Amino acid sequence: MKRNLNDLLSFVAVAREGSFTRAAGFLGVTQPALSQSITGLENRLQIRLLTRTTRSVSLTAAGERLLAAIGHRFDEIEAELDMLTALRDKPAGTVRITCAPNVLHNILLPKLAPILREYPDVNLEFDASHAFRNIVVDRFDAGVRLGDTIDKDMIAVPIGPPLRMAAAASPDYFSRYPIPQTPQDLVHHNCMNMRMASTGGLYVWEFDHPDGPVNVRVNGQLIFNTSAHMVDAALAGLGIAFLPEEEFGDHIANGRLTRVLAAWCDPFPGYYLYYPSRKQPSPAFSLVVDALREK
Numbered sequence: 001m002k003r004n005l006n007d008l009l010s011f012v013a014v015a016r017e018g019s020f021t022r023a024a025g026f027l028g029v030t031q032p033a034l035s036q037s038i039t040g041l042e043n044r045l046q047i048r049l050l051t052r053t054t055r056s057v058s059l060t061a062a063g064e065r066l067l068a069a070i071g072h073r074f075d076e077i078e079a080e081l082d083m084l085t086a087l088r089d090k091p092a093g094t095v096r097i098t099c100a101p102n103v104l105h106n107i108l109l110p111k112l113a114p115i116l117r118e119y120p121d122v123n124l125e126f127d128a129s130h131a132f133r134n135i136v137v138d139r140f141d142a143g144v145r146l147g148d149t150i151d152k153d154m155i156a157v158p159i160g161p162p163l164r165m166a167a168a169a170s171p172d173y174f175s176r177y178p179i180p181q182t183p184q185d186l187v188h189h190n191c192m193n194m195r196m197a198s199t200g201g202l203y204v205w206e207f208d209h210p211d212g213p214v215n216v217r218v219n220g221q222l223i224f225n226t227s228a229h230m231v232d233a234a235l236a237g238l239g240i241a242f243l244p245e246e247e248f249g250d251h252i253a254n255g256r257l258t259r260v261l262a263a264w265c266d267p268f269p270g271y272y273l274y275y276p277s278r279k280q281p282s283p284a285f286s287l288v289v290d291a292l293r294e295k
Contacts, residue, residue, distance in 0.1 A: 007041040010034055011049060012074055015067045016139070018057055075139075079280060091283035092121035098135060099144035101128040102227055102247050103271055107160050108144070111291050122284045130225060131197035136276060141285055147269035154274040159292040162267040165206070166245035168257040172237040180240075180260055183207040183216045190239035191218035195225045205242050208266040218242075270294075 013023040014034065024031045042049050049063035059067060099108060104126055115122055127133065127140065135143045146163075150156045167186075180186055186205065194203040202223070207214040220239050224230045227247050234241040234248075234257055241248075245265075251257040273292050281289065 004041075004044075007037045008070060009074060010037040011041055011063075012067060012071050014038060014050065014057060015059055015063060016071070016137070020057060079282075090119055090121060091287055092119075093282055093284040094123040094125055095142070095282075095285050095288050096125040096127070096140045097142050097144065097273075097288075098127040098129065098133040098138070098140045100130050102244075103144050103160075104128045106246055107271060108292065111159070112288065115287055115291050119284075119287065122287065124288070129197065135274075142273050142275040142288075144271050144273055147272045150272055150274045153277060155277050156272040156274045157289055157292065158270065158294040159273050160270040160294055163244045163246070163270045164267050165242060165265045166248060166252065166259050167205075167240055167242045167261045167265075168248055168252055168259045169234055169240040170237040170256065171258055173234075173239065174258055174260075179258075183214050183261060183264055186216050186218050186240065189218070189220070191220040192230050192233060192239050192241050193218065193220060193223045194227075194230070194242075195223055197225060203242075207261065207264040209264065214264070 010023070010027065010029075013027050014020055017023040017026060020031050020034055024034045027034065038050060045062075047062045048060050049066060051058045051060055097108065108126070112124060116124070132145070133140065133143060135141075144159065147156065147158070167180075173190075177189055178185075180189060183205065191205075195201075196203055202217075205216045205218055207216065218240075222230075222233055222239060224233070227243050230241045230243060231248060231251065233239065235251065240260070245252070245259075248257060252259050273289065275285075
């Protein structure tokens with residue numbers, strides 16, 4: 001019986017990950033052992049559950065039916081095991097969160113560090129990426145996004161203050177180019193573009209005006225998919241960067257970067273922790289939510 005349950009768990013992991021390599025890493029087993037487990041399950045059932053190629057793994061019709069039948073049951077068992085930690089003297093368990101790297105650095109780690117010190121049996125796993133992850137499909141406990149990008153069926157908890165965008169470049173850059181007075185002036189500047197992980201397109205710079213929003217498609221020599229490197233390039237005098245002002249750190253206040261078009265950048269809702277409304281929070285997860293909640 002134990003062997004059968006292990007094989008079923010292996011199947012669910014491979015089906016969800018779409019990869020033997022990733023599933024083996026998730027389960028903490030070797031890839032050959034995982035492959036042998038799936039093969040044994042298929043032999044006992046006498047039906048093919050997975051279609052394997054050199055590049056991908058996909059479900060057969062039988063595999064889809066089996067995953068639909070048992071996948072959520074393993075999730076329910078895992079959730080019940082997490083809830084049992086409520087009977088312990090101190091909370092325990094792992095909380096998995098997906099977020100952007102800057103959010104992890106500026107908000108999550110500073111706010112959650114006290115929990116790690118006070119509750120040694122609470123573990124945190126972070127997926128730091130600019131790509132939007134499906135927290136239900138990818139089995140995260142929660143994610144972090146800007147407030148206006150969260151699906152309405154999710155519980156959303158504010159974890160940071162309102163944000164403002166900032167356009168900034170080095171004093172050296174502005175010694176060579178005129179300071180823009182309106183967003184439209186940016187078309188004459190060397191501006192850094194951000195490649196959006198969610199769409200693959202370039203971010204359109206968004207400004208505010210009493211008559212309505214102003215969007216500008218900028219051009220420049222540099223395209224990034226990380227904000228930290230964009231700040232480095234701005235400090236090096238390579239162009240104008242446009243990011244949430246917190247990502248510039250103290251470079252603007254200390255004069256290493258010059259901010260422009262501030263009057264065109266109004267505050268907007270900041271970051272929220274979000275999770276499924278049907279999720280029954282474990283004690284460890286409740287600790288995390290309370291620690292992150294913006295007071």
